[in-house]
Amino acid sequence: MDHAHAHGHDHHDEGNHFVTYTTYIQIWLTLCVLTGLTVVAATLDLGQTSNVVLAMFIATVKAGLVISVFMHVKYDWGFLRAMMFVLFITIAGIIPLYLSDFAWR
Amino acid sequence: MSTTAIHAAEHAGEHAGHEEHVDPVGTKIGMWLFLYTEVMLFMGVFIWYAQSVATYPLQFHHAAGELNTLIGAFNTLVLLTSSLTVAMSITATQRGHKKFALGLLLFSILCGLTFLVVKYFEWSAKFEHGYYPGGEHLMAMPVGIQTFFGFYFAATGLHALHVILGLIALLVATVMVAKDINKPGQVGFLENAGLYWHLVDLVWIYLFPLLYLVT
Numbered sequence: 001m002d003h004a005h006a007h008g009h010d011h012h013d014e015g016n017h018f019v020t021y022t023t024y025i026q027i028w029l030t031l032c033v034l035t036g037l038t039v040v041a042a043t044l045d046l047g048q049t050s051n052v053v054l055a056m057f058i059a060t061v062k063a064g065l066v067i068s069v070f071m072h073v074k075y076d077w078g079f080l081r082a083m084m085f086v087l088f089i090t091i092a093g094i095i096p097l098y099l100s101d102f103a104w105r
Numbered sequence: 106m107s108t109t110a111i112h113a114a115e116h117a118g119e120h121a122g123h124e125e126h127v128d129p130v131g132t133k134i135g136m137w138l139f140l141y142t143e144v145m146l147f148m149g150v151f152i153w154y155a156q157s158v159a160t161y162p163l164q165f166h167h168a169a170g171e172l173n174t175l176i177g178a179f180n181t182l183v184l185l186t187s188s189l190t191v192a193m194s195i196t197a198t199q200r201g202h203k204k205f206a207l208g209l210l211l212f213s214i215l216c217g218l219t220f221l222v223v224k225y226f227e228w229s230a231k232f233e234h235g236y237y238p239g240g241e242h243l244m245a246m247p248v249g250i251q252t253f254f255g256f257y258f259a260a261t262g263l264h265a266l267h268v269i270l271g272l273i274a275l276l277v278a279t280v281m282v283a284k285d286i287n288k289p290g291q292v293g294f295l296e297n298a299g300l301y302w303h304l305v306d307l308v309w310i311y312l313f314p315l316l317y318l319v320t
Contacts, residue, residue: 018196028189035181035313039174042318048162055314062310070192071303072296077130080137087141091148098152102159 019075027069034062129293136297140304143267147308150260154315157252164249169319171236172257173227177317180223181309187216188306191275191299198282198295210279213302217272224265228258257316264308271305274298 038058042051068074073084158165190209197206231254235242238255278298280286286294 018199019192021193021196024189024192024196028185031185032182035178035185038314038318039178042174042314042320048158048166048319052158052315052319055318056311059311059314063307066188066303066307066310070188070306071300076133080134083134083137087144091144094148095152095155099155102156 019069019072023069027065031062031065034058127293132293132297136300140300143304147263147311150256150263151311151315154256154260157249157256158315158319161247161249161252164247165253165319168250168253168257169317172317174317174320176223176227177313180220181313183216183220183223184306184309187213187220188303190216191302194282195296195299203282203285206282207279210275210282214272214275214279217268217275217302221265221268224261228261260312260316264305264312267305267308271298271302274301 038055041054041058044051046054067084073081190213194206194209194213197203197209231237232240236254237243238251238258243251243254275298278295281294
C-alpha cells in the first residue's frame with residue numbers, strides 16, 4: 001500500500017501508479033464484513049432513529065473505503081482531494097439545512 | 106460560422122485530441138465533476154427519504170418488512186464484488202496483463218447483469234402482489250406504505266438505470282482493452298468507466314439499509 005502511495009506522489013499522471021491486488025481484496029473483505037455488520041445491527045432494537053443513524057454510519061464507512069481506495073482518491077494528487085473536500089462540505093451543508101427547514105416548518 | 110463549419114472544427118479538434126494530445130488530469134477532473142452532479146441527483150432522493158421516514162416512521166417500518174433482506178444483501182455483495190474486479194482490472198491493464206484484465210471486466214459485467222436479473226424478479230414479485238404505484242392492493246394501503254413503495258420503485262429504478270449505463274460503459278472499456286486502445290499507462294476510459302461503476306455501488310451502499318433494514 002505504501003509502495004502504491006509513493007507512486008501516486010511521483011507521478012501527476014494518475015494512470016502510472018499501481019494499487020496492488022492484495023490491497024483491493026483486503027478492502028473488499030472489509031466491505032463484506034461491514035455489510036454483514038449492518039444486517040446484524042438492524043436486528044438490534046435501538047429505536048428507529050438510532051437504527052437508521054447507525055446504518056448510515058456503517059454505510060458512510062463503506063463509502064469512505066470505496067471512494068479512497070477503489071476510486072483512488074487516497075492516491076490522487078492534491079487538487080482532486082481538495083475537490084472532494086468541497087463536495088463533502090456542500091453535502092454536509094445542504095442536508096442539515098434542508099432537514100432543519102423540515103423540522104421547524 | 107455555419108453549423109457545418111463548427112461541426113468540421115469540432116471534428117478536427119477531436120481528431121487532433123486522439124492523435125497527439127492526451128490529458129489524463131483534465132479527463133479525470135471532468136469525470137469527477139460529472140460524478141458530483143450524479144451525487145447531487147441522488148442527494149435529492151435521500152432527502153426525499155429522510156422527510157418521508159420522519160413523517161411515516163411506523164408505516165416505513167412495516168413496509169420495509171415486506172422486502173426480502175437476504176435478496177438485498179445478496180445484491181449488495183454482488184455489486185461490491187463487481188467493484189473489486191473493476192478496480193483490479195485497472196491494475197491488471199497497467200501491468201500489461203491483458204487477458205486477466207479482460208476476464209475481470211467480463212466477470213464485472215456478469216455481476217452487473219446478475220444484479221439486474223435479481224432486481225427484475227424482485228420487482229415482478231411486488232407487481233404480482235399488487236404492490237406497485239397505482240396497483241389495487243397498494244392503493245388500499247395507508248398513505249405511508251404507498252409513499253414507501255413509491256420511493257422504493259423510484260429509487261431502485263433510478264439506480265437500475267445507472268447500472269445499465271455503467272454496464273454499457275464497462276462494455277465499451279472491455280472492447281477498448283481488447284483492441285489495445287487502452288494501453289498500459291494510458292487507461293483513461295477504463296478508469297473513468299470504473300469511477301462511474303463505483304458510484305453506482307456507492308448509491309446502493311446507502312439504498313440497501315434505507316430500503317431493506319429500517320424494519
